[in-house]
Amino acid sequence: MIQVNQVSKSFGHQQVLKAINLTVPKSHVYAIIGPSGAGKSTLIRTMNALESIQAGEILIDGISVHDKKTDIxxxxxxxxxxxxxxxLYPHLTTVENVAIAPIQVKKVPKKEAEEKARELLSSLGLGEKFASYPGQLSGGQQQRVAIARALAMDPKLMLFDEPTSALDPEMIKEVLDAIRKLAASGMTMVVVTHEMGFAREICDQIVFMADGKIVEVAPPEQFFSNPQSERAKDFLAKVLQH
Structure with a gap:
């Protein structure tokens, strides 16, 4: 589903991605973890061209993301x-926030788009909140609306950039549960996260990044019990103490 080949990216003189190679097969869930400043968010943002790249190529389902000819x-x-x-759009209700992209981008009829929005919101535990505005929701509820909004477009792939980092601790579980459900449904996903327990439980592979490089890719059990690199051992020693 995703093929990252020799991708490099710099901001000015600082190289933040250094010849990255990664393959994510269909219906797999990959977690990208690592210390702050490792390049995790930059990497996931290059996967849908929110960030440009200076070298290499990224293919999604065979389409070159950064090719000038690609309809981004x-x-x-x-x-x-x-x-x-x-x-989220503060002046729109949850249903309107979820339905707006299918209506505007895919030209789905309003009634059909809003019906689907209600189904998605209900499946994420927000059945009581159809008429609520973002300002009336908790952080965890707003993030679940954001997930429903992404799902409304029937994506082949979901990318999450630290989806729980702006949340209070008690809100985190409800968002992780929503992502868990998606994983169970067979959605291909890449999740940048600092939730180690979640990464260990739900992901097929852990991608460990440091200093702009992928240092290690391994199944969770192997990575957490027997990391191969000193950099990963050092990182885990720090984060797993807490």
């Missing part, structure tokens, strides 16, 4: 992206 809006319609901050 069409590609993005197939790739759901959930940000750290929820980016």
């Amino acid at each position: 809006n069409k590609l993005r319609a197939d790739v759901g992206f959930v940000f750290q901050s929820f980016n």
Whole structure:
């Protein structure tokens, strides 16, 4: 589903991605973890061209993301992206927030789009909140609306950039439960996260990044019990103490 080949990216003189190679098969869930400044968010943002790249190539379902000829809006319609901050429209209800992209981008009739929005919101535990505005919701509820909004486009792939980092601890579980449900349904997902327990439980592979490079890719059991690199051992020693 995703093929990252020799991708490099710099901001000015600082190289933040260094010749990255990664393959994510269909219906797999990959977690990208690592210390702050490792390049995790930059990498996931290059996967739908929110960030440009200076070298290499990224293919999503065989389509080159950064090729000038690629219709990026069409590609993005197939790739759901959930940000750290929820980016909801404050003047729209939850149903309207979820239905707006299918109506405007895919020209789905309003009634049909809003019906689907209600189904998605209900499946994420927000059946009581159809008429609520974002300002009336908790952070965890707003993030679940953001997930429903991404799903409304029927994406082939979901990308999550630290979806729980802006949440209070008690809100985190409800968002992780929503992502768990998606994993169980067979959705292909890449999740940048610092929730180690979640990464260990739900992901097929752990991608450990440090200093702009992928240092290690391994199944969770192997990575957490027997990391191969000193950098990963050092990272785990720090994060698993808490």
